[in-house]
Structure formats: structure tokens, C-alpha cells
Amino acid sequence: MPVRESEAIILRTYPLGEGDRLVSFLSRAEGRVRGVARGARKPKSRFGASLEPLSHVRIWFYERETRQLVRISQCELIESFLEAQRSYNANVAFGLIAEISEAVLPEREPSDPAFRLLLATCRAIQSRGSIALPIGYFTLWTVRLGGWLPSLDHCAACGRDLAGQPGWANTEGSGVFCRQCRPPGSRPFSAEALATARTMLRGSLEKLAAAGTRVPDELTNYWMDLIEQHIERKLTVRSMLELAP
Numbered sequence: 001m002p003v004r005e006s007e008a009i010i011l012r013t014y015p016l017g018e019g020d021r022l023v024s025f026l027s028r029a030e031g032r033v034r035g036v037a038r039g040a041r042k043p044k045s046r047f048g049a050s051l052e053p054l055s056h057v058r059i060w061f062y063e064r065e066t067r068q069l070v071r072i073s074q075c076e077l078i079e080s081f082l083e084a085q086r087s088y089n090a091n092v093a094f095g096l097i098a099e100i101s102e103a104v105l106p107e108r109e110p111s112d113p114a115f116r117l118l119l120a121t122c123r124a125i126q127s128r129g130s131i132a133l134p135i136g137y138f139t140l141w142t143v144r145l146g147g148w149l150p151s152l153d154h155c156a157a158c159g160r161d162l163a164g165q166p167g168w169a170n171t172e173g174s175g176v177f178c179r180q181c182r183p184p185g186s187r188p189f190s191a192e193a194l195a196t197a198r199t200m201l202r203g204s205l206e207k208l209a210a211a212g213t214r215v216p217d218e219l220t221n222y223w224m225d226l227i228e229q230h231i232e233r234k235l236t237v238r239s240m241l242e243l244a245p
Contacts, residue, residue: 008033009119049077057075118138133215152197155181170186196213200215
């Protein structure tokens with residue numbers, strides 16, 4: 001049972017037994033993992049505040065044969081976002097990105113882009129205070145990394161260039177369409193909204209924030225609709241989200 005060491009982000013924790021915690025975390029080396037932290041709920045726990053949700057940590061764990069859950073032996077805090085979560089909107093935003101990560105990312109499939117995206121989003125929420133851009137960026141790139149993002153450049157039906165043009169899309173994520181090809185019941189996107197989405201795919205979150213990029217709610221809501229479509233359930237935290245500028 002060799003001990004494994006990895007950089008990780010804590011997603012969620014749950015009480016287990018009298019003094020333990022069930023921990024879901026995103027390991028940079030191992031992907032999404034679930035494990036047990038013995039004694040983590042006791043007053044003098046050796047884990048301290050390192051298991052707080054969205055904490056950026058270095059974690060040590062090992063596996064036992066026939067056991068689905070790993071055993072967490074040690075956890076050291078690298079970066080905490082606990083102070084930022086005192087704000088209602090930020091707290092909800094952190095809960096949303098944790099819920100999405102847990103729902104979307106398969107167990108034991110490492111994804112360095114997903115890890116970097118989650119960490120960058122946490123840092124952006126903490127440094128900016130506002131959540132609209134970080135959440136819009138996170139949901140867009142979650143859809144992109146999941147392979148669910150339709151082309152934003154050309155009509156999915158006729159191939160017409162959508163540069164400078166509005167578009168229409170449906171919740172099935174089958175594509176973005178021009179005015180002539182739009183399916184019944186599809187939702188409209190302004191030319192400015194589509195241009196913003198294209199810009200978000202080319203730039204880092206830091207550069208977008210520095211440029212004062214504003215994400216239309218219509219885009220963020222569409223990305224979350226696509227996520228819900230693919231996980232086949234509603235995001236529980238979404239109803240509490242207020243996309244403040």
C-alpha cells in the first residue's frame with residue numbers, strides 16, 4: 001500500500017461515523033477521488049482547516065485492495081479561499097463550481113486543464129469579489145473540455161459565417177444557427193454575446209478580467225443548461241446564484 005502524494009483541491013466533505021469525514025477531492029495526478037479522513041471531525045484533528053471546501057492542498061493517501069475509498073493520511077494547506085466565502089455570492093459561486101466539478105469529472109481520470117481551470121476560478125473569485133466573469137468562464141470551459149461546445153463561428157445547418165451576426169441555439173447543444181436556419185423554440189444570442197464567448201475561448205481569465213470583460217447572463221445560463229443536459233439533472237446550487245457584476 002504505497003502512499004501517494006498529490007496536489008489537490010477539496011471539492012466536498014461529508015460527516016462519516018462519529019469523528020471521520022468522507023472527502024471528495026480533485027487530485028492533479030489522479031483525477032477526482034473519494035477518501036476517508038479518520039478523526040477529521042474531532043476537536044484536535046491533525047487535518048485542521050485543510051479539508052475546507054475548495055482548499056488548495058497537498059494530500060497523501062493510500063488504497064487498500066477491494067476498497068473503493070482511499071485512506072487519507074495527511075493533508076497540508078497550500079492556499080485557502082475560506083475568507084472569500086464570507087460573501088454570499090462568492091460562497092454560492094464556490095459551491096456551484098464544486099458541484100459542477102464533482103458531477104462532470106469522472107473518477108480517477110486525471111485532467112490537468114480541469115484542475116487549472118478550477119484553481120484559476122477560485123483565485124479570480126477571491127481577488128475580484130464579483131463572480132459573473134469567473135462563473136461564465138468556468139462554465140464555458142467546462143463545456144469546452146467536456147466536448148459539448150458547439151461551433152460559435154458558423155451556422156450548424158448551412159455553414160454561414162456568424163461573425164458580426166446573431167445566433168440561435170437549443171438546449172440539446174446541437175449547434176448555433178443563423179436566422180434562416182434557427183430551429184423552433186431556440187434561444188437567441190446577440191452578435192455581441194457570441195463575440196464575447198469567442199474572446200473568452202482565446203484569453204486567460206486574468207487577461208479577461210484586466211480588460212473588463214463582461215459576460216452576458218444569457219451565455220452563462222446557456223452553458224449551465226448544457227451541463228445540466230449532459231449530467232441529466234439540475235444543479236442544486238444554481239437556483240441560489242445571483243450573477244452580480
